[in-house]
Amino acid sequence: MHHGERVFNAELTVAALGNGDCPLTPREFSVLEHVSRGDTVGEIAARLHLSGGTVRNYLSSMVVKLGARNRIDALRIARDAHWI
Numbered sequence: 164m165h166h167g168e169r170v171f172n173a174e175l176t177v178a179a180l181g182n183g184d185c186p187l188t189p190r191e192f193s194v195l196e197h198v199s200r201g202d203t204v205g206e207i208a209a210r211l212h213l214s215g216g217t218v219r220n221y222l223s224s225m226v227v228k229l230g231a232r233n234r235i236d237a238l239r240i241a242r243d244a245h246w247i
Contacts, residue, residue: 194221
């Protein structure tokens, strides 16, 4: 970057290319990653500097977008699709 060159994070680039059919936003995806680690709503909120209500809204949105029954089912769907 210092010399005006483009810099790409390899992990993010691979994730972006491999998740083309993922309907989740990057923020929803990051919340879901924290769910996959077993974090509570409060822990996710603290780590991502969000309110607990905002985290719950993201979780609800993911459940709807993925046609899941709950956040655990949303996590299963994301894993089965190899998004996580």
